[in-house]
Amino acid sequence: MSVDWSWISDHTDDLTTLTLSHLQAALTAVLLGLLISLPLAVVAHRVRPLRGLLLGLSNILFTIPSIAVFVLLLPVSGLTRTTTVIGLTIYTLVVLLRNTVEGLDSVPAKTKEAAKAMGTRPLRTLLTVELPLALPVIMAGVRIATVMAISLVSVATYIGDGGLGQLFTDGFQRNFPTPVIVGVVLTLLLALVADALLVTLQYVLTPWTRRKRSA
Amino acid sequence: MYELFKDLGAWLVNGEQWAGSDGIGTRLAEHLQYSLLATLIAAAIALPVGLLIGHTGRGAFLAINLSSFGRALPTVGLVVLVFLASGLSMWPVYIALVALAVPSIVTNTYAGMTAVDPEVRDAARGQGMRWHQVLFQVELPLALPLIMTGLRLALIQVVATATIAAYVSFGGLGRYVFDGLAQRDLVQVLGGAVLVALVAVVLDLALSGLQRALFRHRPAKSA
Numbered sequence: 001m002s003v004d005w006s007w008i009s010d011h012t013d014d015l016t017t018l019t020l021s022h023l024q025a026a027l028t029a030v031l032l033g034l035l036i037s038l039p040l041a042v043v044a045h046r047v048r049p050l051r052g053l054l055l056g057l058s059n060i061l062f063t064i065p066s067i068a069v070f071v072l073l074l075p076v077s078g079l080t081r082t083t084t085v086i087g088l089t090i091y092t093l094v095v096l097l098r099n100t101v102e103g104l105d106s107v108p109a110k111t112k113e114a115a116k117a118m119g120t121r122p123l124r125t126l127l128t129v130e131l132p133l134a135l136p137v138i139m140a141g142v143r144i145a146t147v148m149a150i151s152l153v154s155v156a157t158y159i160g161d162g163g164l165g166q167l168f169t170d171g172f173q174r175n176f177p178t179p180v181i182v183g184v185v186l187t188l189l190l191a192l193v194a195d196a197l198l199v200t201l202q203y204v205l206t207p208w209t210r211r212k213r214s215a
Numbered sequence: 216m217y218e219l220f221k222d223l224g225a226w227l228v229n230g231e232q233w234a235g236s237d238g239i240g241t242r243l244a245e246h247l248q249y250s251l252l253a254t255l256i257a258a259a260i261a262l263p264v265g266l267l268i269g270h271t272g273r274g275a276f277l278a279i280n281l282s283s284f285g286r287a288l289p290t291v292g293l294v295v296l297v298f299l300a301s302g303l304s305m306w307p308v309y310i311a312l313v314a315l316a317v318p319s320i321v322t323n324t325y326a327g328m329t330a331v332d333p334e335v336r337d338a339a340r341g342q343g344m345r346w347h348q349v350l351f352q353v354e355l356p357l358a359l360p361l362i363m364t365g366l367r368l369a370l371i372q373v374v375a376t377a378t379i380a381a382y383v384s385f386g387g388l389g390r391y392v393f394d395g396l397a398q399r400d401l402v403q404v405l406g407g408a409v410l411v412a413l414v415a416v417v418l419d420l421a422l423s424g425l426q427r428a429l430f431r432h433r434p435a436k437s438a
Contacts, residue, residue, distance in 0.1 A: 063415045065375030068408035071392055074401060075219055147286045154289040155379070158396060165291055172295045172383065180299060184292040191287035 004178040019186055022163025025156070026149040026190075028085050033092030033145060041100035042126065055098060062094040066155045074159065084156040091152060092145035099141025103134030136209060139202040143195055150191045154183070164190075222402045223409070237390075239410065245386040246414060249377040253309050254370045257316030261369075262362070265321040269328020269358065270350050278325035285318025290376045298383040308380040315376055316369035323365025327358030363426040367419055374415040378407075388414065 008015070044051040064072075070087045077083040107130050115125045131138075154165025162169075167183030170176075203210070226232060233239045268274045293314060297307035331354050339353040355362075381389025391407025394400075 060416065063371055063419050064412040065371075065378055065408075065415055067375065067378050067389070067392060068412045071396075071404050071408040072412075074404065075216060144286065147283060151287050151289045154291045157291065158382070158393070162291075165289070168289070168292045168295045171299065175299065177296065177299045180292055180296045184289055184296060187289040187292065188284075188287050195283065195287075 002177075003181055004176075007176075007178045008182060015182065015186070018164050018166060019190065022150070022153050022165075022187070023190060023194075025081065025084050025088060025153050025161075025163055026146065026194075029088030029149045030092050030096075030142065030146050032085065032089045033096045034142070036089070037093055037096035037100055041097055041104060044097070044101045045104040051101070055101065058094045058097050061090055066091065066152050067158060070156050070159050079160045081161050083159055084153065084161045087156065088149045088152055092149055095145040095148065096138075096141050099144075100134065100138050103137030103141075104130055106137055107133045132206075135206050136202065139198065139205075143198045146194050146198060147191045150194060151187060154187065219401065219405070223405050226402050226406045227409070239388075242386055242388050242390055243410065243414070246374070246377055246388045246411070249308060249312065249380060249385075249387055250370065250374045250414075250418070253312035253373050253377070254316055254366070256309065257313045257369060257373075258320055258366060260313070261317045261320035261365075262324055265324025265362075265365075266328065266350065266355065266358075268321070269325045270346070270354060275325070275329075278322055281318045282322035285315065285322075288315070290315060291379055291382075294376070294379050294383060305385065308377075308383070308385055312373050312376055312380070316373050319368040319372065320362075320365045323368065324358065324362045327361030327365075328354055330361060331357045359429065360426070363422065363429075367422045367426075370418055370422060371415050374411065374418060378411050 040054055044054045061069075066087065069090055070083060073083045073086055077086060111129060111133065112125060115129045120129070153163045154168060156162040157165030157169050164183045164187050167179035171178065171180035171183070231238075235241070265278065268278045290311070294308065294311040297311050301307045301310075335353060335357065336349060339349045344352070377387050378389035378392060381387050381393050388407050388411045391403050391410070395402070395404030395407060
């Protein structure tokens, strides 16, 4: 199975478009997932009875195969990018919710009590004490969700909008491996770069973890 | 919307639909066969690797990065690629499915092994246990919950991906999804998707039930 290099150089514009569209779908889903999971995680963390319900519900959602999720959304949002983004968001939610709850749980009770004793209000404690301290665990979830979303975009190719996944359909229909190989490699590269950027972001956002390690 | 669900219900309970060589019964059996066999092969490869890495501590870098790589690998591309590389036969589908299942099993087995308290391991060695006794009688039972989590995760992924395999002209429940998409028959597409989701949920519940049964007689975890 050899790669047709001239096909790649002839299609650089298409490849750029597909890569950007791929990335846009994945990143939108992760951002939406974060926006939805943060308040849910706070609720799950603070209201014990709801915790099992929310986490259990998200686990069941994760059990449903991605292609089924996309297909089940068809009557709701049709063959559009919206379907792709909603489907991906559902997947990111599972990881983000679990990790954010775990992150909030990992904040020592003493730290929260100290904040309370200093007269810090609950919302302020959440924003300035709990969330920053939970950040390493939350970021671990963001990294998993991002890599997963990037790899899952191509599944949406069956409902007509799969970013780099279109290369798989194209290669399959013409019995021509080059686009498929290029699609797999570009997807892996995107995931790798996104993951590396998130590690850097976490490094910048949590300077105290660095101090602890070097001490 | 209501009409659609009514049609979907009718599609699912239609007796004729279930019988025959291309009925739901056959497709269901095919889907189960692909999923279970692929997961078994993956477990046969991944369990020893994960146990060995966890026991010896060698190759930990591999175990940690394998899961990230496995998550990043686009399943559709992998199935199509192996299919194009090998032509029309059944084994490319198995290769792709096994390749997808191996990382979650290896990393979870490894994670389970590293979660074992080193003092427990030392105590076992101190009692004069040989390495294989430590591995099978101490480490493995303690690591079992996380190993089972890995197996469940792998099975769900494989059931999902077995759907995609129908795209490269094999059977399984994915047939309904892809035939339905080609014929613009939304009821059939949804029927296939619902069945795949049900299989995944039922298999996951079955494995978690098995997990609970396995642990019923074990003492509570120490704090």
